[in-house]
Amino acid sequence: MVFVNVILPIVLIMVFGFLVQKKYKLDLRTVSTVSLYIFLPALGFKTIYQTQWDISFLHISIYSVLLLL
Numbered sequence: 001m002v003f004v005n006v007i008l009p010i011v012l013i014m015v016f017g018f019l020v021q022k023k024y025k026l027d028l029r030t031v032s033t034v035s036l037y038i039f040l041p042a043l044g045f046k047t048i049y050q051t052q053w054d055i056s057f058l059h060i061s062i063y064s065v066l067l068l069l
Contacts (some may be wrong), residue, residue, distance in 0.1 A: 020026065052055075
């Protein structure tokens with residue numbers, strides 16, 4: 001089950017990326033810029049949205065703000 005849920009999607013994305021690169025010769029700088037400025041914030045938002053919050057996150061936030069100040 002781990003293979004189907006974890007490893008298979010990664011392998012499929014890698015194969016898809018390989019085939020697209022072979023056919024279209026993508027500019028890797030553009031692809032990395034898109035992934036950095038669009039996909040990474042979307043992943044962060046999804047992770048924050050789906051996380052079950054508890055008191056430890058409040059402690060971490062307070063400590064981070066105090067450390068920043």
